[in-house]
Amino acid sequence: MDEKEKRVFGISWNVFLLGIVSFLNDMxxxxIAPIVPAYLTEVLKVGKLAGGSIMGLIESASSLFKVLFGYFSDRFRKRKAFVFTGYALSTLSKGLLAFSRGPLDFLALRLLDRTGKGIRTAPRDALIAESSNGKTGKSFGFHxxxxxLGAVAGPLVVVLLIGLLSYLPRETLYRRIFLLSAVPGLLSLLIIALFVRDRGGEVKKKIAGVSSLKSRSLQLFLAVVAVGTLGRYSYAFTLWKAEELGYTVLQGSAFYALFNxxxxxxxxxxxxxSDRVSKKALIGVGFLLSALASLxxxxxxxxxxxxxxxxFYGLHMAVIDTVPRAYMxxxxxxxxxxxVIGAYHTVVGVFAFPASLIxxxxxxxYSLTYSFLLASAMAFLAFVLLQFD
Incomplete structure (x- = not known):
């Protein structure tokens, strides 16, 4: 059967495979996500402000590369190479966390992980869009x-591992989980190498510039995204909130699994x-859900x-991480x-760091209450501004 004709559950073969890859990589x-906040504060003895800054810097770093590598993938029409390289760097960095000894080691490896994400994200999203046959919302929703689902499986695996390895000292337990986290990443690399196919060669248009980025509508939308991103925060803050209320790392992992x-x-x-209604209006709903979750x-x-x-945090992320990609x-x-997709991710990343820093x-x-109140205010402001875009 021809590559373009293959479908799985109504999804193109490439989109389906990239969904499996993301499932394994996010697992x-x-x-490691549920144990990172505790690892920073308990093992590496990082303070609150430094912890928030490190998590924000990590989340921002990947996005600084997205527009660049998105552009390169447009120029060379070889998106698969960028996707594979990005996932490979992330897999390597997560396994090596098992050997980190201080905040600088940790930061360097997490930045390597996020750099890998920066390299792969825009080319991968462009490959999904090119494999969607016009149903971008459906394809990005499936992805x-x-x-x-990988993010659901990951914390559940951690809960199981913490139970099985509870006899280990806390620091050793964390390091063992870091090492095991590389296994599903290696499986995802095999799928990319053997089965995913480039589709960029089918686009005959010669790229003369980035004319779409000159669109006033797109520029205004990116400005609203920047404001809305100031209302986002690293997932670590939600786990720190659970810890503040007296819940354990294990219980925090269960909350995180619920969110995912x-x-x-x-x-x-x-x-x-989103393929049937206004994507822009649906993005506005996402901002309102963000404001409600933060409250x-x-x-x-x-x-x-x-x-x-x-x-509410899960519903908000389901909208904001899906619909804007399809819209762009x-x-x-x-x-x-x-x-263009890389530009969107870069704006998100650039403003995510000051959001987590603040x-x-x-x-x-003061307290976490003020952190969440500011986030709620910025998300609501983004909703209001979107009405004038």
Whole structure:
């Protein structure tokens, strides 16, 4: 059967395979995500402000490369090479965390991981868009669903490992989990190398520039995204909130699994729905959900409100991590999807760092409540500004 005719559950073969790759890679990433905040503060003895700054810097670093490598993938029409290289760097860095001895080691390896993400994300998203046959929302929804199912599996694996390896000293336990996290990443590399195919060669248009980025509508949307990103924060802050309320690392992992389960179950139907309605309006709903989630985190004092916060946080991420990618792919010219999608990711990354830095400062100087209140205000402001875009 011809490559372009293959379908799995109504999804193109390439999109399906890239979904499996993201499932495995995110399982790898989320095996370490629940223990990273505790590892920073308990083992490496990093303070609150430094912890928030490090997590924000890590989240931002990847995005600084996305527009660059998105552009390169547009120019060379060889997206698979960038996707493979990015995933390989991330897999290597996660395994090597087992041997980190100080904050600088940790930061260097996490930056390597995020650099890998920066290299692969825009080329991969462009490859998904080129393999979608016009159903970008459905394809990105499926991809985010698979990615997030991996994020559900990862913390559950951690819960299992913590139970099985509970006899180990805490530091040794963390390092053992870091090492095991590389295994699913290695499997994802095999899938990319053997089965994923480039589609960029099918686009005949010669790239003369980045004309889509000159669109006023696109520029205004990116400005709104920048404001909305100031209302985002590293997942670590949600786990620190659970810790502040007296929950253990193991219980925090369960909360994080709940968040990812909500995200996973919502992403695909939201993506499908976005192909039928205004993607821009749906993004506005995402900002409102973000504001609501942050308010719940700010005022959570018991289990019920905390659970609601994680549910709204999952719904918000299902919208914001799915629909804008599809929206940007539709706004982009046929020969510059990598560049335009990369520009979106870069804006998110550039503003994610000051967002986490400010959140870390407010936590250190006052309390986590103020961090979440600021995030809620910025998300609501982004919703209002989107109405004038």
């Amino acid at each position: 790898s990433s989320e095996m 985010r669903m698979m990615d997030t 389960l909500i995200y996973a179950l919502s992403a695909y139907p939201i993506g499908v729905y 719940c985190f700010a005022f959570a004092r018991d289990l019920t409100v905390l659970l609601l916060a994680f549910v 792919a539709e706004l982009a010219g046929e020969g510059e999807k990598g560049t 959140a870390g400062y407010l936590w250190s100087a």
